[in-house]
Amino acid sequence: MNIEYFTKYCEYESNGLRKGAKEQLRKFIESFDNFDEKESWTIEYLPSLKINMNSRIRNEIFEEIVFPVLLKGYNEKNITLMIWLVKLSQNLYQNQKIWEKIDYKTDMQIIRECWEIDPRNAEIQDIYLDLEIRGIAYSIHEWPSGILIGNDGATLEESKALLKEVPFLKSLDRNNKFKNVIADYEDKLKQNIQRLEK
Secondary structure (H helix, E strand, O other): HHHHHHHHHHHHHHOOOOHHHHHHHHHHHHOOHHHHHHHHHHHHHHHHHHHHHOOOOOOOHHHHHHHHHHHHHHOOOOOHHHHHHHHHHHHOOOOHHHHHOOOOOOOOHHHHHHHHHOOOOHHHHHHHHHHHHHHHHHOOEEEEEOOEOOOOOOHHHHHHHHHHHHHHHHHHOOOOOOHHHHHHHHHHHHHHHHHOOO
């Protein structure tokens, strides 16, 4: 691996020199001799990223260097690498051939697997809660018309199942940061159930 190519890629990219950046990136990717080098670089590179749950990295980097490492970590149930798979899920969703390699699992399904392995891990709990809160925001955005699941209104059975998950959401919210959001969601679920039972 020749890190100078990556340094030049970053310089060109920050100066808006797309053609030069692309050429340096290709050289960097081709400079890796084996998987161990990719793994070593990925483990060093990922923590330097400043990303949120909607972030993506350059697709060539993800597909050719980072994803093979994350896939190995996922298959070996390496929590740290599984968490990065969740954080970079937008890269997965944009690339069907890669996403297929993990059976089209969503960020929510992967973080659930992480939680099942290590339910006391604070980072897992925080990411899980963040994903759940985003899901809640979507599911109630058409209220008072109803609660959504996907593109459809939640059925009575689905609403009851969601209500049963509320205590779990509360347990994830260790600092009561989303106490009011969860309480509002619980109230809307109860109203939706009452409406559907009529």
